[in-house]
Amino acid sequence: MAERQNGKTPVLTSDETNVSAPVNGRSPAELIERRRRPRISTTPPAPPPPPKIDDYVPIIGQAYVDELRYLAQKLRGKTVKMVNSTSVGGGVAEILSRLIPLMDDLEVQTKWEVITGGNDFFEVTKAFHNALQGGTYNLTQEARETFLAYNEQNRRRMHFDEEFVVIHDPQPAGLIPSKANSHAKWIWRCHIDLSNPNPDVWGFLRPMIEQYDASIFSSPAFSRQLQIPQYLFYPCIDALSDKNKLLEESVIAKVCDDFGIDRKRPIVTQVSRFDRLKDPVGVIQAYKLAKRYVDCQLVLAGGGATDDPEGAAVLKEVMEAAGDDPDIIILNLPPWSALEINALQQVSTIVMQKSLREGFGLTVAEALWKRKPVIASAVGGIPIQVIHKLTGVLVHSVEGAAYQIRYLLTHPEFAERLGRHGHEHVKENFLMTANVRRWLLLFQILLGSAQMLKPTEP
C-alpha cells in the first residue's frame, strides 16, 4: 500500500491494490487462483447438540440465568405448542430449533408441530406472504378456499391440549377455530412486515387474527392496529450456534486460506443471498469508490444462486460488476456454511448490509455480536439494531456507504467503539436468551400469574 504523504491518504494505483506479496504462504498468482476457485464444502456437517441454559452463563452471567430459571419455575408443568409451516430452512425454523430445547431445559415443555399442505396451498401462502409485505396480488375466491381448506384439514388432525398455542406467521393462522374447544391462550407470532399489506389479503386474515389472545411483531413499524394486545419480540441470534460462536483461530485461518483472503489487509464483507434487494452491485460500487483512497478487499458471501434462477442472474450481474478486480471475492455458498459465514464475519474489518429493502436483517445482529463496525442501510428492522454513530452507521446511498468505508478504515478507534457498543446492544436485546425471557414473561402475563408492577407502585 502506498504510504501517506503530507498527511493525505494517497490515491492508489490499480497495481498497488492488487496482491503483490506472498499471502498465507501462497504466491500472488496462487492466491488469485484460489479466489477464482475457492474451496467450498460440498457436504453438510452434522448438527451440533442443542445447548443447555447453563451453557449461556459465561455469556450473559449467572444472575441473568437465575432470572430465567425463576420465571420458568412459575410455569413449570405448563405446556406450549408452537406451530409453523416448515421444519427446515428459513428464519422461523432456525429460531424454533434453538428455542425449544432451551424451553424444555427450563422445564416448560414445548412441542413443535408443522402444518402440511399440497403445492397449491404453499403457492397461495407464498403469494399471501409477498402480498402482505406490499406486493400486488389479486385475491381470488379459489385462493381463499385453498387456504381455509388446508387449515381445516390440519386443524382436524391436530390436538390443542396445551396451555399455550403459538401460531407462527400467516400460513397456519386459520387454525384459530380450534380455540373454541381448547383452554389454551392463543398467540399469533408474525415474523413479517405488515406495515403496508395488500388490503384484500389482510382483510381476509384480520378477522382470524383478532380472535387470538395476543399478537407478537418484530418491530413496531411492522405492526397493524388490532383489537388484541400487540407485543414486541425482536428476532434473535444464538450466541452458541455455529454461525455465532467464538471460533478457534485455526478455523478462521483455514476458511481464509480456502477462500484466498489476505488477513493482513482490511476486509469489507457483506453476507446475504444473491438478491437485488440486498444490492450487492451497490456494495461493489461503494467499494470501488472507497478504494480510490483506502486499500481493502471486498468479500460478497451468499447463497441462493444455485437453486434459484433469479439468484443465478444476480450472481452473474455481480460478477460482471466486479470485473477483473482480484480483490473482490465472490462466494456462492451452500446452506450449510454457518461456520464459514461466522469465520468471514469474525475476520472482517467492516461488515456491510446495504439492502434496498429488508425484513429485520439479522445478519446485522450477527456482525454486531462479533464486535464489527457495521455500515447498513436505514431500511426495515436495521435502524433498531444500528443506532447511527452509536452502534454502527446508517447510510442511504452508494456514495454514503463509500464514505463510511473510508472513514471507518481510517478511524479504527471509532470503529472499535461502534463494535463494542453493537455487541452490548445485541447482548441486551437480540440474543436467544432475551427471547426466552420474553416468552416466559408473556406466558406469565397471559396466565395472570406474574407479579406485575406499575412503575409508580410502592
Place this chain on the structure above:
Amino acid sequence: MATAQLPINSQRQAKSPFEFTTAAHLLRVCRQRANNLGELLDALRIVSDDSIFQHTFRTLQEHHFIPQGFSNDFAHWAFAACNEVSLAESLASLDVREYTSLTSLRERIVKILEEYIQHNPRSKDRLALEPFFFCASETVVIPTSCSARNLEEFIDGIEKVSLHSIHYHFIEARLRLKLTSNDFSVWLERELDLADLAEQLNRIDIYTSTLQEVRQQIARTLRSAQ
C-alpha cells in the same frame, strides 16, 4: 475484606435486610404513533404512564451500554428523525432522577414541546423521516437470592446482581419511593445510619456512565467507606 477492619457504621447489622430484587419488562406496542411533532405532542398528552416510563426510564436500561447521546427516546427521535437539534437538546437534558412521578415527567416533556412548537410553528407539521411508535412496558418483579444485612454483604450483592437489578433499585426506584433518591441510599441511611454514603451514591451520574460503570462506582464508593 474482613468485617473486623470496617469502621463502626459499616459493621452495623441491619434490622431489615436489603433484599435485592430485579424486574423484567415486556414491550407492548401502543395504538399511538406520531409522524410529526404536532402528533407527538397530542399523543404525549394521552398515552399511558407505562409508555412515558418506557421511553424515558426504560430506554436508559435498554441502552445502558452507551454512555453518551441516548437519554430518552423522544430526544433521539427529535434529532434522528426530525432533525430538530435544539429540541433534541432540550429533551435530552431531562434528568429522570429529578422526577418522582411520571405525571410531572410527562408535564415537563409536554411543556418543552409546546414551547418549541410555539417558537417554531413550521416544525409542527413537518413530516419526520420515520414515525415515532409509542410502546409501553409491562413489568414483572423477580426476587433474587441475594440479600444483605451489613455493608460487606451489601457490596457483595451489588457486584453479583444483574444490571437489571441495579437499574431497578438505583434508577426506577424513585418512582416507587416518591423521593429523589434510590433504594440503596434509603436502606444505607435507614438501616446502617450511613447518611453521607447514601448521599454520595445519589450523586453518581447515570448519564455519563454505562450502567456497568455505575455499578462499579457504587461498589467503589461503598468500599471507600470501609
